[in-house]
Amino acid sequence: MFQGEDAAHLLCCVAVEHLDASGQATKRQVIRKAAVTLGRNEFQEIVLRVHNGKAPQSFTFREMQLFTRFARDGKSTIKLLPGNIQVLISDCPPDRLHVFLKTLSIKYQAWKAKKPMGDRAKMLAGLPRTFETISPLQKKDVQQANELRGKVNAPPPAKGLAERTSNKTTGQRVNVSSSKKPSFSLPLGRKLSKEQAQILDAVLSGKNIFFTGSAGTGKSYMLKRIVGSLPPKSTYATASTGVAACHIGGTTLHNFAGIGSGSAPLEQCLELARRPGVLQHWTSCRHLVIDEISMVEAQFFDKLEAIARWSIRRSSEPFGGMQLIVCGDFLQLPPVTRGKGKPSFCFQARSWRKCIQLNMELTEVRRQTDKSFISLLQEIRLGRVTEEVTSELMKTAYNCIERDGILATRLCTHKDDVELTNENKLQQLPGVIHTFEAVDSDPQLVKTIDAQSPVAQVLQLKVGAQVMLTKNLDVQRGLVNGARGVVVSFEPGNKGLPCVRFLCGVTAVMKPERWVFKANGGLYLSRQQLPLKLAWAISIHKSQGMTLDCVEISLARVFECGQAYVALSRAMSPEGLRVMDFDPHVVRADPDVLLFYKRLRKERLLRQGSMDEFVSREEQENERL
Ligand SMILES: Nc1ncnc2c1ncn2[C@@H]1O[C@H](COP(=O)(O)OP(=O)(O)OP(=O)(O)O)[C@@H](O)[C@H]1O
Numbered sequence: 001m002f003q004g005e006d007a008a009h010l011l012c013c014v015a016v017e018h019l020d021a022s023g024q025a026t027k028r029q030v031i032r033k034a035a036v037t038l039g040r041n042e043f044q045e046i047v048l049r050v051h052n053g054k055a056p057q058s059f060t061f062r063e064m065q066l067f068t069r070f071a072r073d074g075k076s077t078i079k080l081l082p083g084n085i086q087v088l089i090s091d092c093p094p095d096r097l098h099v100f101l102k103t104l105s106i107k108y109q110a111w112k113a114k115k116p117m118g119d120r121a122k123m124l125a126g127l128p129r130t131f132e133t134i135s136p137l138q139k140k141d142v143q144q145a146n147e148l149r150g151k152v153n154a155p156p157p158a159k160g161l162a163e164r165t166s167n168k169t170t171g172q173r174v175n176v177s178s179s180k181k182p183s184f185s186l187p188l189g190r191k192l193s194k195e196q197a198q199i200l201d202a203v204l205s206g207k208n209i210f211f212t213g214s215a216g217t218g219k220s221y222m223l224k225r226i227v228g229s230l231p232p233k234s235t236y237a238t239a240s241t242g243v244a245a246c247h248i249g250g251t252t253l254h255n256f257a258g259i260g261s262g263s264a265p266l267e268q269c270l271e272l273a274r275r276p277g278v279l280q281h282w283t284s285c286r287h288l289v290i291d292e293i294s295m296v297e298a299q300f301f302d303k304l305e306a307i308a309r310w311s312i313r314r315s316s317e318p319f320g321g322m323q324l325i326v327c328g329d330f331l332q333l334p335p336v337t338r339g340k341g342k343p344s345f346c347f348q349a350r351s352w353r354k355c356i357q358l359n360m361e362l363t364e365v366r367r368q369t370d371k372s373f374i375s376l377l378q379e380i381r382l383g384r385v386t387e388e389v390t391s392e393l394m395k396t397a398y399n400c401i402e403r404d405g406i407l408a409t410r411l412c413t414h415k416d417d418v419e420l421t422n423e424n425k426l427q428q429l430p431g432v433i434h435t436f437e438a439v440d441s442d443p444q445l446v447k448t449i450d451a452q453s454p455v456a457q458v459l460q461l462k463v464g465a466q467v468m469l470t471k472n473l474d475v476q477r478g479l480v481n482g483a484r485g486v487v488v489s490f491e492p493g494n495k496g497l498p499c500v501r502f503l504c505g506v507t508a509v510m511k512p513e514r515w516v517f518k519a520n521g522g523l524y525l526s527r528q529q530l531p532l533k534l535a536w537a538i539s540i541h542k543s544q545g546m547t548l549d550c551v552e553i554s555l556a557r558v559f560e561c562g563q564a565y566v567a568l569s570r571a572m573s574p575e576g577l578r579v580m581d582f583d584p585h586v587v588r589a590d591p592d593v594l595l596f597y598k599r600l601r602k603e604r605l606l607r608q609g610s611m612d613e614f615v616s617r618e619e620q621e622n623e624r625l
């Protein structure tokens with residue numbers, strides 16, 4: 001996260017409105033590229049300074065109202081009194097805005113806790129005018145703000161507090177969304193490692209970058225941080241699959257491009273891309289983010305490049321000058337070919353080399369902590385199965401990973417097996433079926449929503465149903481995307497919400513959540529549904545990008561290179577994994593991909609933030625390939 005001085009500055013679009021008594025704007029000034037700074041004057045009052053590149057305007061205020069509902073989209077409004085001024089912020093990198101607003105809010109509350117200086121005292125003080133950037137947030141600011149909030153909210157309801165501090169291992173029943181306003185805290189965020197920070201720096205320098213790394217090194221995590229650091233209006237977060245797009249809060253690459261499968265001739269694809277609603281993506285995009293690039297076909301990539309360059313943006317630069325931020329692991333799943341032979345990877349696209357200026361690699365695995373399990377997975381990734389690897393994986397067949405009635409999720413190679421398993425298992429359970437229908441923003445577009453949503457339109461559950469959480473509800477308590485649980489009861493009443501016991505020890509009543517998807521033409525679609533899906537089985541393709549705490553894998557019908565690696569690397573630990581019928585032959589790494597990575601290393605094109613030792617070891621190993 002941005003700390004210190006950074007927390008006091010924003011670069012964004014600003015509209016300054018002067019309001020009359022009825023709240024109508026009497027004067028409005030729009031500054032497309034504004035620098036906003038938070039500071040203090042000679043009396044230690046908070047000042048908001050808006051700079052248009054020529055002359056700054058400073059607003060000192062006594063009262064403030066913040067409107068933060070759309071802060072995640074980079075928008076917020078700050079209403080200031082006296083003066084009745086409204087500062088409307090837009091197109092601001094959301095992570096920066098979040099920290100800026102938090103700093104403003106806490107500093108303001110802390111300032112209110114002190115007795116402000118009266119006008120007369122100010123006049124008598126005769127101090128020269130000054131402006132100093134506000135100091136970084138300190139613990140004491142947060143304490144003061146919380147004390148003030150405590151007084152305003154008093155008396156604090158003891159129940160909410162007890163819920164927040166409950167010990168997750170006790171299995172105590174908790175309410176996931178508490179109505180009490182949480183206390184302020186320092187906006188530290190989760191820290192980036194050195195190598196992750198270098199990637200963010202490279203992106204912010206404007207370079208076209210491809211970054212890679214084994215499963216669980218935080219590629220998607222980084223993409224979310226990258227998207228949060230770029231201006232939202234011109235940034236498009238996409239991924240090759242709907243599930244992966246959902247992980248980074250984006251849309252599918254196909255949806256962004258609007259050219260179907262891209263197999264039509266260029267002229268036809270161009271016509272499709274020029275359709276109203278689609279054209280706007282192409283013209284407004286300055287930063288194109290793509291996750292799970294391993295599943296994007298070379299030809300499709302070349303088509304996108306040609307469309308962007310010649311026809312829409314009329315520029316000779318690769319991708320028409322858009323910044324490309326591409327990430328994935330080519331040793332995971334390849335593009336889907338539907339029986340049309342060997343796929344071409346994106347790095348085999350004609351335009352790849354001229355598009356990508358910088359190749360970087362993340363080396364620190366974060367999904368797993370067990371060092372020997374991490375090394376085993378690295379071997380599998382490269383298609384190497386030693387006797388030791390085989391025996392370690394065979395041993396897991398006897399793992400008893402069921403706990404508290406929560407069964408392992410079976411990862412299947414084929415989609416049909418998944419549907420059949422989940423339907424049959426649900427039917428076999430005794431008891432009444434409870435059906436939950438989603439509320440979609442546009443019922444006509446169920447298919448479009450289905451393609452991107454992690455939850456189904458209709459969810460059927462029974463007591464005993466094995467389920468998986470599809471959203472991070474409370475990361476600290478372990479209620480994270482992919483967490484496994486079992487339905488233990490349904491609440492009385494007509495809503496009959498399900499109560500789920502999770503593997504992490506928490507039992508919680510599930511309430512509907514909302515997902516928002518970007519559709520063509522800047523249109524937003526949404527689905528409201530319980531954040532659950534049946535989890536007796538899921539497909540390996542759907543599991544790409546996921547972290548799972550309790551999995552059983554049958555690899556007998558593996559048909560792709562990288563498929564066994566994707567399945568195995570979903571597990572967080574060997575204790576949470578059971579491999580049923582391990583056969584070393586199903587572990588395969590695509591030779592073209594190995595060659596690609598080898599060449600990048602040899603030509604020293606693959607930059608790593610740290611771990612030089614790891615580089616040389618890998619190089620030695622690759623020499624043996
Ligand atoms: N800097 C970080 N701080 C805390 N947690 C992190 C950090 N980076 C990654 N993680 C966590 O590590 C786990 C794996 O990250 P992520 O899913 O982004 O990996 P990935 O490289 O995209 O994996 P895959 O190749 O399987 O898609 C996630 O639970 C993520 O929240």
Ligand SMILES: [Mg+2]
Nearest residue numbers: 219220221545
């Ligand atoms: Mg990922």
